[in-house]
Amino acid sequence: MNHQQFETWVKAIGAAWVNRDPQAAADLFTPDATYQENPFEPPLQGRPAILKYWGDVSTQENITFRHEILEVTEHIGFAHWSVELTRIPSSKRVKLDGIFAASFHPNETRCHEFREWWTRQEGPSSRRVALITGASRGLGVTLATCLAGQNFDLILTARGAESLEQTTGQLRQYGTTILALAGDIAEPAHQRRLIEAAESLGRLDVLVNNASELGPSPMPTLAEMPLAAFRHIYEVNVVAPLALTQSALPLLKANHGLVVNLSSDAAVGGYAGWGGYGSSKAALDLLSRTWANELEEAGVGVVSVDPGDMRTVMHQQAFPGEDISDRPEPNVT
The missing domain is CATH 3.40.50.720 (NAD(P)-binding Rossmann-like Domain)
Structure with a gap:
């Protein structure tokens, strides 16, 4: 996994979120992938569980995704990400901000182990x-x-x-x-x-x-x-x-x-x-x-x-x- 490959993967998961496409997100993981959204929750096991988890995007709209690549090693990539979205039907604006580590098998562009840590902020946007x-x-x-x-x-x-x-x-x-x-x-x-x-x-x-x-x-x-x-x-x-x-x-x-x-x-x-x-x-x-x-x-x-x-x-x-x-x-x- 090199920097360009990891950048492509991060952009793809961001596009899946913006387009509210759970299947596109799930397809970025291996069939037996482990997905853990924070250290206090049990990890999700397998692509079907990941697909179900990503189904939550159906309650979101007006999504923007930004990212910054932090470090890429031979098998692991680290990135900072932030998302702003509107919740349906409350119309509340929500900002999510976090980092994740994605691990890849050699010569594999799909993630097999994913861990992320993030915070949530609800309220108005600071932009004009x-x-x-x-x-x-x-x-x-x-x-x-x-x-x-x-x-x-x-x-x-x-x-x-x-x-x-x-x-x-x-x-x-x-x-x-x-x-x-x-x-x-x-x-x-x-x-x-x-x-x-x-x-x-x-x-x-x-x-x-x-x-x-x-x-x-x-x-x-x-x-x-x-x-x-x-x-x-x-x-x-x-x-x-x-x-x-x-x-x-x-x-x-x-x-x-x-x-x-x-x-x-x-x-x-x-x-x-x-x-x-x-x-x-x-x-x-x-x-x-x-x-x-x-x-x-x-x-x-x-x-x-x-x-x-x-x-x-x-x-x-x-x-x-x-x-x-x-x-x-x-x-x-």
């Missing part, structure tokens, strides 16, 4: 936390990637569950906690779920109201705007950010947080066909300025940001059938 709406594509993905790279734990939401899951998978490489909750930001019940997720992490430092509703495509003039569509634009672009900010205030105040509301030049442009979307962003800009004045003494910052034209799905919907390849990608921001 950001909540981003509209996080499954475009600028939302860019912002999530930026914050994950700065070691933020993330709460991500968007309507598309599949694309949100893909985004989450891409961000796992940063090793931060990611809570991905698909749903409609205009629904009060979903707003409550997002705040509960932040509460489970123990804090909220940044709220990014990025989710936006463009309205019908092609975009109608105000004279032709369906009132139901107009109301929905305001529910998503104005009411939802207001409601989410209201609910998040206790957490934001506790950490002197920041609210970022995504706006548009359509808020001031008066462009034909952009009346529904543009007026909603004008309203959001006014909310942002008012919030900033009202929350200054509480130490909560509120800003409204116009990222400019970008090559996104929503921008293409605003210009159906037109070539928008001259617009920059969201990561240019």
Whole structure:
């Protein structure tokens, strides 16, 4: 067993944990392996017992695994590991931290004797936390990637569950906690779920109201705007950010947080066909300025940001059938 082989084995057991795959974990041990999780418990004997023990991962989610190789000898590897996870259904955050020794027979890459010692800590994460709406594509993905790279734990939401899951998978490489909750930001019940997720992490430092509703495509003039569509634009672009900010205030105040509301030049442009979307962003800009004045003494910052034209799905919907390849990608921001 050399350093690279042991590193590969440790990464594999970490991946089995993150992916909640007991069988993948059990397959890393020989059929007659001994598995002892602490010196005071009788060891598990054999792969079936190990598989049963690892079945506990079904009660866990949002798992992150980190490790450090301490020493590797001819037949034994030592590693330090730490895991953060959310317990189901309590939503409690748990941190596990420990070391293990894994023994291997000559020319064998499966472990035959495993011993570990670990501690448990339950409570909030010490890392900063950001909540981003509209996080499954475009600028939302860019912002999530930026914050994950700065070691933020993330709460991500968007309507598309599949694309949100893909985004989450891409961000796992940063090793931060990611809570991905698909749903409609205009629904009060979903707003409550997002705040509960932040509460489970123990804090909220940044709220990014990025989710936006463009309205019908092609975009109608105000004279032709369906009132139901107009109301929905305001529910998503104005009411939802207001409601989410209201609910998040206790957490934001506790950490002197920041609210970022995504706006548009359509808020001031008066462009034909952009009346529904543009007026909603004008309203959001006014909310942002008012919030900033009202929350200054509480130490909560509120800003409204116009990222400019970008090559996104929503921008293409605003210009159906037109070539928008001259617009920059969201990561240019």
